[in-house]
Amino acid sequence: xxxxxxxxxxxxxxxxxxxxxxxxxxxxxxxxxxxxxxxxxxxxxxxxxxxxxxxxxxxxxxxxxxxxxxxxxxxxxxxxxxxxxxxxxxxxxxxxxxxxxxxxxxxxxxxxxxxxxxxxxxxxxxxxxxxxxxxxxxxxxxxxxxxxxxxxxxxxxxxxxxxxxxxxxxxxxxxxxxxxxxxxxxxxxxxxxxxxxxxxxxxxxxxxxxxxxxxxxxxxxxxxxxxxxxxxxxxxxxxxxxxxxxxxxxxxxxxxxxxxxxxxxxxx
Numbered sequence: 001x002x003x004x005x006x007x008x009x010x011x012x013x014x015x016x017x018x019x020x021x022x023x024x025x026x027x028x029x030x031x032x033x034x035x036x037x038x039x040x041x042x043x044x045x046x047x048x049x050x051x052x053x054x055x056x057x058x059x060x061x062x063x064x065x066x067x068x069x070x071x072x073x074x075x076x077x078x079x080x081x082x083x084x085x086x087x088x089x090x091x092x093x094x095x096x097x098x099x100x101x102x103x104x105x106x107x108x109x110x111x112x113x114x115x116x117x118x119x120x121x122x123x124x125x126x127x128x129x130x131x132x133x134x135x136x137x138x139x140x141x142x143x144x145x146x147x148x149x150x151x152x153x154x155x156x157x158x159x160x161x162x163x164x165x166x167x168x169x170x171x172x173x174x175x176x177x178x179x180x181x182x183x184x185x186x187x188x189x190x191x192x193x194x195x196x197x198x199x200x201x202x203x204x205x206x207x208x209x210x211x212x213x214x215x216x217x218x219x220x221x222x223x224x225x226x227x228x229x230x231x232x233x234x235x236x237x238x239x240x241x242x243x244x245x246x247x248x249x250x251x252x253x254x255x256x257x258x259x260x261x262x263x264x265x266x267x268x
Contacts, residue, residue, distance in 0.1 A: 017185065030252055048237040049155045049187060054207075055117070057130040057149025064145045070154060074106045080134055080143050086111055100207055103198040111136050118150070118220060119208075126206035126213070127148055153187050156247045159184065160184040161264035162196075166234065167263070175227055181234050182267065192217075198224035203239075212245050214238045237262060 048056055048067065055068040065079035068090070074175040088106040100119040107113075111223055112135045120127040132145040163181040165173050172178045176197040183194035185205070192214065193202045202218035205212055217239050224231065243254040252264040 009065060010031035012126040014046045045152070045188065053152055054153050054154070054204070055128075055149055055209075057117075057128070057132075057147055059145070066130065066145075066149065068104065068115075068206070074093060074104060074115070076132060076134070076145075078132075078143070078145055080136070086113060086134070095209070099211075100105070102209055110136060120148075121128070126208070141153075143184070151209060153205070153212065154247055155187060157185040157188040157252070160267040161252050162267050163234070163262060165261075165263035166230070166237075166260075171230075172224055175230075177224065181230075183264070185236075197207065197227050198222055198231050201235065209240070209241065210244060210251075211242045211256065213242050216240065234262075 041242075051067075052069045052071065053067045054070045055066075057066040064076070066077075067075045072093070073087070073092040074090050075085050075087050081179075086106075086108060088108040090104050090106045090176070092105040093102065095106075102117045104115040104117075105113070114133045116131045117128040120129060128149050128151075130145075130147050130149045134143045134145070136142075158210060161183055162179075163183075165171060171180050177196060179197065181195060181197045183192055183201075185192055190206060191202070191204050193199065193200070196219065199220040199222055201217045203217040204215040207213075217235055219235075236256075237256070237260050241256055243256055244257075246253045250266050250267070254262045254264075
């Protein structure tokens with residue numbers, strides 16, 4: 001078991017995790033492969049969507065990898081662990097700076113791991129710089145793994161969804177000439193298509209910590225006077241905003257910090 005004197009304190013994590021890790025000057029440690037992945041070298045996501053992975057990271061040489069699931073389970077593969085990766089349930093998640101910095105802490109009989117994610121500028125904060133500190137349970141050198149990663153949207157999104165409620169107002173399908181507002185996610189591609197109830201729309205989206213962020217949605221420009229007000233509010237509610245989500249096999253809820261809420265039902 002890990003000695004109490006070496007246990008990482010999440011309440012003070014923000015004070016001692018720094019790019020150069022100066023607080024470790026009295027503790028032997030090794031920095032492993034600090035390079036950032038170059039554009040075009042992102043590893044294939046493979047089955048991560050179907051495996052329920054919510055965050056994935058590695059370095060440019062693919063020498064280590066980190067997966068965090070929606071069930072808050074951490075898997076860290078690195079040379080220090082040999083052929084058997086570190087696996088443990090995350091016991092603490094700490095957010096700072098409006099969610100731009102996150103800390104994950106997990107302990108097993110083999111090691112204690114503290115992961116820091118820091119959102120990169122641009123791209124709607126979809127890329128994160130990653131630092132993973134590993135303290136072996138049986139002593140030895142602390143290792144520091146650095147790279148980059150991204151959040152993944154849940155596989156359950158990969159359907160078409162019809163808007164049924166907007167800020168508590170029920171959406172009557174009979175108001176619309178063809179079909180009510182709806183949206184469909186192409187999860188592996190990070191794109192969306194849909195309708196406002198009048199015009200077709202399309203764009204991209206990215207995932208954050210329990211959030212979705214839509215990029216600029218573009219669409220056709222037909223005039224539908226009976227529903228134009230709803231159409232404008234619907235597009236504005238989605239475009240360029242961080243929306244907290246909850247999703248089941250039949251319902252999707254998107255909420256903004258200003259109180260805006262959209263409820264969708266899965267189209268079967």
